[in-house]
Amino acid sequence: MATMFLAMVVEEQADGSYTRTIRERTVDDLPAGEVLIRVLWSSLNYKDALSASGNKGVTRKYPHTPGIDAAGIVEDSRNDRFRPGDQVLVTSYDLGMNTAGGFGQYIRVPADWVVSLPAGLELRESMVLGTAGLTAAMSITALRAGIGPEQGEILVTGASGGVGSMAVSILARLGYEVCAASGKDTAYLLGLGAKSVVARAEVDDAGDRPLLKTRWAGVIDTVGGNILATAIRSTAHKGIVTCCGNVASPDLQLTVFPFILRGVTLVGIDSQNLPMEERAMIWQRLAHDWKPAKLGSMGREVSLAGLEGEIARILQGGQKGRIVVNLGQR
Structure with missing residues (x-):
């Protein structure tokens, strides 16, 4: 049977x-x-x-x-x-x-x-990480290719969600100064290692200026839409922005100026089709050096x-x- x-x-x-x-x-x-x-x-x-x-x-x-x-x-x-x-x-x-x-x-x-x-992870822990942890780690891998902790603040949008909270925790463990954007849960995000927490409104500029005052050395965006556009327009010279979600909107209203005047790099994160060799390497990191403290x-x-x-x-x-x-x- x-x-x-x-x-x-x-x-x-x-x-x-x-x-x-x-x-x-x-x-x-x-x-x-x-x-x-x-x-x-x-x-x-x-x-x-x-x-x-x-x-x-x-x-x-x-x-x-x-x-x-x-x-x-x-x-x-x-x-x-x-x-x-x-x-x-x-x-x-x-x-x-x-x-x-x-x-x-x-x-x-x-x-x-x-x-x-991987050795160093329990089955339950692997699912606390799950696709969210994998996606966050992929985003951080892309960010670390050009941005070190000494270069300035890293913005994480949608920071209270699965990918965002994992990104905050891992970045903090790696020595980055993290600013978490969220509509709630300030104490929770500070407990994960964020240096500061800002309301969504502070990273959601409704104006039409093609460039904003620079603030971020890099950005891990999990929501898309105008928040992502605002982040790109606020990123410093040679900064890196990663994008993995569209819960706010799949639309992105931008000029090319952040890319051709500041050299900002936008990196799309696709965890669904990540090749197995890279996938296994990232899971090893998550089981050891990048394992969130909490x-x-x-x-x-x-x-x-x-x-x-x-x-x-x-x-x-x-x-x-x-x-x-x-x-x-x-």
Whole structure:
């Protein structure tokens, strides 16, 4: 008899609405793949909330189980790199988008998606990091290519969210002076290592000046829209700005002047398709030198059933830090 497990299943209804239920499935329901993993931990990301709400730009076909992050134990493998009992993690690629994801107690995926859990990380810790930690670390890697701690302030936008809070913590550990932009949670961000916290309004200039007074040596932007445009217009000569999100807006209204008069570099961050060699290297950093000092406390734990309220919260911009999902709970 096939192994039974619990999963969140999102279904499209006849009236165009979507429902989310926790139900039993079997491993025979899972897609083809080389590695079967018993999922112990997952996490909630903005993309998961979109998939769980019926966003066809993220997930094309329903019924579907979201969850772009998963960590657990290999149950079966048809690839020599992995054996039953190995501790592993999977983030991004197509997991949780159009492939049944980490909001189920089992996943089956291609071996090329699977990362062996690095020494220095526990499975739960890897999901506190998850795609958010990977994205933050990729952004910091791009920033460090040209900006050192001695060169000035680094702005992190959307700092209370998953990527933002990870970026603040890692940058602080690496000796950077971080200014966190957020509409809330000043004490939380200072506790992560931010030197200062500013309101969103201070980094959201509605004027039409092509250049603003320089303030930032570099920027890690997680929200897009006019906040990103303001950050670029405020970045100093030869500064680096990374971009990984569009929760504010996918539109970017700018002139070329920040780029041709100040030499600002804008770097797009795509964690979904990061090659495995670079991915494994970044996970090693996150397990050691770049591991956030307060990693354990940055993840608030919920069960599968507890995700319901958190999905609404993250869509409304109310998430603080990271939500980790304990797949051992109902």
